[in-house]
Amino acid sequence: MKTAFLCACRTSDFMVYFWPLMHELLDYLKDTKSASTALECILVLLEARLMKFSDTSELQQQLEEIAQCVFSNVPSKRVPTFTLKPWRHKGEPHDVFVDLICAIARVKLDFAMEHIVFKLLSSVGQTE
Numbered sequence: 001m002k003t004a005f006l007c008a009c010r011t012s013d014f015m016v017y018f019w020p021l022m023h024e025l026l027d028y029l030k031d032t033k034s035a036s037t038a039l040e041c042i043l044v045l046l047e048a049r050l051m052k053f054s055d056t057s058e059l060q061q062q063l064e065e066i067a068q069c070v071f072s073n074v075p076s077k078r079v080p081t082f083t084l085k086p087w088r089h090k091g092e093p094h095d096v097f098v099d100l101i102c103a104i105a106r107v108k109l110d111f112a113m114e115h116i117v118f119k120l121l122s123s124v125g126q127t128e
Helices: 002-007 011-028 035-052 059-071 094-107 109-123
Strands: none
Touching (some): 002 011, 011 035, 011 059, 035 059, 059 109
16 A cells, blocks of 8 residues: 555655655565565565666665565575575565566666576576
């Protein structure tokens, strides 16, 4: 619910509340019951952020943290990631992950390719 309200608010309010809400959503990824909903909310919030404010200086850092939390097997200091292979949440359809990559690629193709797609491809076949 917060996500929808934030996406419809004024620019100044959106920028103030975006990152705290995103951290809250990333924290929900740890809970298997709410991970699916959290991923959908992350997608909506990120799409709104990218469509409204894709030219801000902190965007690169925010995208790096989001990609680290959602797509990586490397433990993050902020949010522990999942240990499932290769990078998918148990029972979660690939669609939401593909949608996240596409949303980022529409605005930051170089980031999507370098920080997500190439890292995922390089991890295929690696054993833990």
